[in-house]
Amino acid sequence: MKKQCVDLNSDMGEGFGPWRIGDGVDEQIMPLISSANIATGFHAGDPNIMARTVQVAREAGVGIGAHPGFRDLVGFGRRNIAETPQALVNDILYQLGALREFARLHGIRLQHVKPHGALYMHAARDETFSRLLVETLQQIDPNLLLFCMESSATCRIAREVGQPVVREFYADRDYDRSGSIVFTRRVGRLDPEQVAEKVLRACVDGKVRTVDGDDIEIGFDSVCIHSDTPGALELVQQTRARLVREGIRIAGPQASTTKN
Template sequence: MKNKRHIDLNCDIGESYGSWIMGNDAAILPYVSAVNIACGFHAGDPSVMMDTLALAARHDVHIGAHPGFQDLQGFGRRELQVTPREVYNLMVYQIGALMACARCQELSLRHVKPHGALYNLAARSASIADAIASAVYDVDPSLIIYGLSGSALTKAGLDKGLRVQHEVFADRTYQADGSLTPRTDANALIANEDDAVEQVLKLAKTGRVMTAQGTEVQLQVDTICLHGDNMQAVAFAMRIANALANDNINIG
């Protein structure tokens, strides 16, 4: 019998705010091994953070902080003009807030994954990536950084002595340099679910992905992100989990 391979499957959750509900966190949790919980700046609020931590604990998944720009109106997907020092402060504040909520429930954080525009900025800007890595290290050097595979952020984390997880995406298209297609482009998201499942399996098994230019690029694959902020997210997560299991790949 072949030995099973393993892949981490992560999802962004806790992105509701007040009376506004985003996603179906409880339904998607059975299909992932790690979650990234919004920390109140791009989404989430103290009550949502506390409730989401408790929900994650019940499903025994790895818990991470998901800090972003202070931009509720733009859901953290607009790139703001900030200095590295400001980014450092944003990170410390948000990680610390979720860490305090976790400690009150006798839980601990395992990782940190920046959100949206901050994530994309850190993927290409060495100074922003270093600010994020420095903040994570100063808050807790045992935390793992999730960053775009082969990006400035994963390099900064390694340079700082942190553990990193090179992340790829189930439903995003890629450019020839290994970067994500910007969300402003019409083809940023994979519309066909069959194509997305095929991309996940190829990434999990070979580390290769077909780019928007029709070429293949090799990536390091430690964790795969599923987006939970659309109506089909739960059904898609179930399908991904089943496809991985059928291909002898464990989630975890």
Template sequence: MIKVIDLNSDLGESFGQWTMGNDDAVLEIVSSANIACGFHAGSPDGILKTLKAAKQHNVAIGAHVSYPDLVGFGRRNMDIASDELTADVIYQIGALQGLAKAVGLSVTYVKPHGALYNTIAHDKRQALAVIEAILAVDPQLVLVALAGSPLITLAKEKGLRVIAEAFADRAYHADGSLVSRKKEGAVLHDPKHVAQRMLQLVQEGGVESIEGIFTAIEADSICVHGDSPDAVTLAQSVKEILINHGVSIKPFAPLSLKNEVQK
């Protein structure tokens, strides 16, 4: 049984006057925040506000990098040239690093978003482009990847520390892949059901797939999507059931390099 696990959420996705999610409420619950970098969502002002709130709640922050797809919220597949994808990821990490530095935080990890996340889980060419970008910016940055995916081994071979991630509010296929959002039942909304699945994950090492088969998932972090209408309730339910069963919620990466030096 897992005794310590990270709880993360995708935040900073509001854009100008358009609000996505409830970052302040979610930040009171999670231990790590994947902050949008402007390519799929997030405006500079909104990202800065989320970073300030993350600091207030002592939440670790990571760059939630994406394909350049504001219209599709980063959920459309793109066949981007390797050098272009590498540059895009470097650009996004750098943008978040600048905003984070302004509020006294450090970006400590990178989690790709949406279609990019799912593509590089199995596409070696694009995966290497993202890995190259992270190494170019800072080899100490941690990569968050889909649990059980070939990306984990590939990134480790290139020298990156990798955290395997499970999704609280997403359905899985028996092979460990996520059910497409285009299919019914892909996104889970019942807080009690979601919480029980995550308890099963930490106690038994897996969850029941959409095909009804127990699927092993080895994960160090659990994600609850911040853009879900039920995000706050789902995250709170997961956190409560885990804590009540002796599991501590802690970030896998330091809150900031500055804080680490002070310790």
């Protein structure tokens, strides 16, 4: 069934001091999206960047979420780090708390949490870690939206205990037959029209083509386009314009609590 509206999210504030990742177009992308995943200091981001990004999101009327990663500035959070589930959850809480205070300073609430990079993929596969993360979120904020893939352990466990999830569709990543994205540390420049058509097909037909050439069904509530993908601004512009032309509204996420 064709979607009437969809959330559009992107990772924001992924720099450190004078260093910036990607094309440095966060402030141009921000008004075009409905949810911003703000780096919280471990894979990227620092207090000044976080404060500025929250302010820009507030001015644009964009929902904000914490985007915690592995403690890996050098590797941009895309290297797996061996740690206990409790240590990783503690790292997430530390980062989430930092962004929550900047949100409070600007009079807005934290909408969601979305692990970054290798930590996101680790959660998708590791049931013990995902369960501890979800149970911890239940304690601190049972209404906090958790962004994840529908095919992930994270999604399944969150639904079991009633933590609201937002299932993501990745416009600028490839999929395998399991419905998982193919994790990569480096993404080349993509054709904006092809990306927009890929997203439109997912929104209208609920399907995506895998790297093996198969079509699979895909369930999602939000479309992600990474701000560090080369040409990210044009990808967001083309995708948004294509969806709007087809009558699909860009709006904040509707949480999914049961399989559909």
